[in-house]
Amino acid sequence: KQEVTQIPAALSVPEGENLVLNCSFTDSAIYNLQWFRQDPGKGLTSLLLIQSSQREQTSGRLNASLDKSSGRSTLYIAASQPGDSATYLCAVSRDGSARQLTFGSGTQLTVLP
Amino acid sequence: DAGVIQSPRHEVTEMGQEVTLRCKPISGHDYLFWYRQTMMRGLELLIYFNNNVPIDDSGMPEDRFSAKMPNASFSTLKIQPSEPRDSAVYFCASSSSGLVSSYNEQFFGPGTRLTVL
Numbered sequence: 396k397q398e399v400t401q402i403p404a405a406l407s408v409p410e411g412e413n414l415v416l417n418c419s420f421t422d423s424a425i426y427n428l429q430w431f432r433q434d435p436g437k438g439l440t441s442l443l444l445i446q447s448s449q450r451e452q453t454s455g456r457l458n459a460s461l462d463k464s465s466g467r468s469t470l471y472i473a474a475s476q477p478g479d480s481a482t483y484l485c486a487v488s489r490d491g492s493a494r495q496l497t498f499g500s501g502t503q504l505t506v507l508p
Numbered sequence: 509d510a511g512v513i514q515s516p517r518h519e520v521t522e523m524g525q526e527v528t529l530r531c532k533p534i535s536g537h538d539y540l541f542w543y544r545q546t547m548m549r550g551l552e553l554l555i556y557f558n559n560n561v562p563i564d565d566s567g568m569p570e571d572r573f574s575a576k577m578p579n580a581s582f583s584t585l586k587i588q589p590s591e592p593r594d595s596a597v598y599f600c601a602s603s604s605s606g607l608v609s610s611y612n613e614q615f616f617g618p619g620t621r622l623t624v625l
Contacts, residue, residue, distance in 0.1 A: 429613065438599060439616040484551070488612065495541060495564065496614060498551040 397422045399487060401499035408475055409507050416470040416502045418485035423463050429496065430459050430470050431484045439484065443470070475506045512617035514600050520623045526588040529620045531600030532581055541601040541614065542575055542585050551599070557583065558605075590624045597621050 398421045408414050418428070427446050431439040443452045443459040445468070451460040458471040468485055482503045486496040513532040521527055533540050541556040555565040560577045568575070572591070577583040587594055601614045 427612065431616075436621075438618040439601075441613055441615065444613045486551075495553045495556050496551075497553075500550045 397497045399497050399499035401485060401502050403502060405503040407505040410477060412475050413473050414475055416483050418468040418499055420466045420487050423466050425487045428461055428468050428487050433482045433484060477506045477508045480504055480506050512600055512602055512615055514617035514620050516620060518621045521590055522625050523591055524589045527590045529585040529598050531583045531617060533602030534615055537602035537604045539603045540577060540583050543599040545597045592624045595622055595624050
């Protein structure tokens with residue numbers, strides 16, 4: 396059974412700092428990996444999706460990397476802003492046609508002004 | 509597109525009552541997923557459909573839960589009878605297998621916050 400772990404559970408940084416969020420998964424037979432953002436009381440917003448054959452994806456100040464063989468992904472946020480404060484979730488989809496997601500428990504990020 | 513639409517956004521009911529949650533997926537998407545989020549267990553997949561057919565309902569907690577998808581634009585998740593431990597946020601998500609550029613990226617609705625007293 397796939398297990399997804401995110402470390403740290405919570406992170407507080409001053410504005411402007413670059414930061415890295417970590418995600419690890421136990422079964423490397425994945426189809427893709429998604430990073431989501433969740434604001435309090437809100438739904439999930441997809442940030443980046445990395446295919447199993449890819450090494451990284453970039454969107455603005457966000458860069459996500461994937462090392463499938465070691466079961467790890469990182470989300471790099473450059474020049475953090477208070478508006479980046481949210482919970483960040485990573486999720487992996489199983490190989491094959493199923494594609495349902497297994498989620499980590501998330502990292503709660505607070506960027507202090 | 510309006511994205512995935514869920515209703516109601518909030519539901520408060522008493523134990524033993526029937527609860528029906530509704531979802532409208534993004535037009536053209538052929539996969540629909542129901543998830544539940546709690547503090548204790550995080551986000552869990554309950555059931556998913558492909559082309560309106562239930563494919564995997566192994567995440568449905570018990571027989572009190574049922575889900576249907578009568579057509580490509582509508583799905584329901586029903587709890588009967590409801591219990592306090594069913595209190596959670598229920599999310600619906602959809603994705604498309606036909607859009608190569610999105611590689612089955614899942615798009616989530618805003619969720620329904622259910623409170624069972």
